[in-house]
Amino acid sequence: xxxxxxxxxxxxxxxxxxxxxxxxxxxxxxxxxxxxxxxxxxxxxxxxxxxxxxxxxxxxxxxxxxxxxxxxxxxxxxxxxxxxxxxxxxxxxxxxxxxxxxxxxxxxxxxxxxxxxxxxxxxxxxxxxxxxxxxxxxxxxxxxxxxxxxxxxxxxxxxxxxxxxxxxxxxxxxxxxxxxxxxxxxxxxxxxxxxxxxxxxxxxxxxxxxxxxxxxxxxxxxxxxxxxxxxxxxxxxxxxxxxxxxxxxxxxxxxxxxxxxxxxxxxxxxxxxxxxxxxxxxxxxxxxxxxxxxxxxxxxxxxxxxxxxxxxxxxxxxxxxxxxxxxxxxxx
Numbered sequence: 001x002x003x004x005x006x007x008x009x010x011x012x013x014x015x016x017x018x019x020x021x022x023x024x025x026x027x028x029x030x031x032x033x034x035x036x037x038x039x040x041x042x043x044x045x046x047x048x049x050x051x052x053x054x055x056x057x058x059x060x061x062x063x064x065x066x067x068x069x070x071x072x073x074x075x076x077x078x079x080x081x082x083x084x085x086x087x088x089x090x091x092x093x094x095x096x097x098x099x100x101x102x103x104x105x106x107x108x109x110x111x112x113x114x115x116x117x118x119x120x121x122x123x124x125x126x127x128x129x130x131x132x133x134x135x136x137x138x139x140x141x142x143x144x145x146x147x148x149x150x151x152x153x154x155x156x157x158x159x160x161x162x163x164x165x166x167x168x169x170x171x172x173x174x175x176x177x178x179x180x181x182x183x184x185x186x187x188x189x190x191x192x193x194x195x196x197x198x199x200x201x202x203x204x205x206x207x208x209x210x211x212x213x214x215x216x217x218x219x220x221x222x223x224x225x226x227x228x229x230x231x232x233x234x235x236x237x238x239x240x241x242x243x244x245x246x247x248x249x250x251x252x253x254x255x256x257x258x259x260x261x262x263x264x265x266x267x268x269x270x271x272x273x274x275x276x277x278x279x280x281x282x283x284x285x286x287x288x289x290x291x292x293x294x295x296x297x298x299x300x301x302x303x304x305x306x307x308x309x310x311x312x313x314x315x316x317x318x319x320x321x322x323x324x325x326x327x328x329x330x331x332x
Contacts, residue, residue: 091222
């Protein structure tokens with residue numbers, strides 16, 4: 001089986017092409033260690049300074065059978081343009097120079113601090129990827145849950161309800177990543193991935209302590225411009241309303257496995273690279289079913305995928321995403 005990203009550019013591929021000195025790829029490698037989505041998610045450079053404009057087909061032309069000496073009325077397809085917005089995630093680090101010197105190894109101390117910023121940005125990116133809503137928070141991009149939030153909308157066939165009725169619900173996602181299906185984006189003319197700028201030793205004004213106080217600090221800036229473009233909504237499926245309190249019996253696992261089978265069949269063809277995403281609660285539950293009952297955990301296997309032992313369903317890898325919460329509202 002080919003590794004994800006073989007035919008399409010992932011964030012690591014973009015970074016290696018854009019920054020030959022190796023600094024950005026190292027950051028991207030650290031990002032991937034903390035956010036499994038980045039192992040799968042393809043990225044394209046947007047065609048707008050703020051994101052990407054996608055043209056989608058909304059209707060097919062009319063066709064007709066005809067007899068000899070009879071004509072056919074001309075027809076045409078219809079299209080629409082959708083502007084996808086990218087967000088700008090940013091953070092600054094200012095560490096007292098003398099505090100760093102106490103460590104004895106300034107480089108190691110600063111790396112440990114940078115790792116905390118990278119982890120925070122990873123978690124926020126993962127949260128917005130699934131729950132972002134530009135209509136409420138215009139500085140963010142719109143995530144997947146807002147786009148797949150109704151069982152009566154145009155994409156209702158790709159919203160599968162698992163029967164939950166309480167307030168402790170979660171979702172499983174099946175996404176087929178690809179430049180023509182669903183992909184990550186970064187604005188036109190910008191860099192892919194996390195930008196890290198080290199300004200070295202600077203003087204900063206302190207907000208605490210005496211008015212006008214200053215301090216020599218080691219200053220760094222982290223910035224990540226990213227978003228998603230759902231170019232074809234048919235290539236993602238949300239299994240929603242999974243009631244966490246109902247887990248543990250035969251009906252829930254039967255429901256989940258059945259829903260995962262339905263999700264696989266919902267994706268129209270093999271374009272893109274399909275991956276399941278779920279939080280650790282659901283993934284731990286599925287692992288338990290694999291161990292205890294082969295029949296109940298049917299379709300779930302462990303395989304060597306891209307050099308890693310990976311839980312699979314129907315030859316599709318299952319990734320853990322901790323930003324998928326257990327307190328989702330019911331999808332109606």
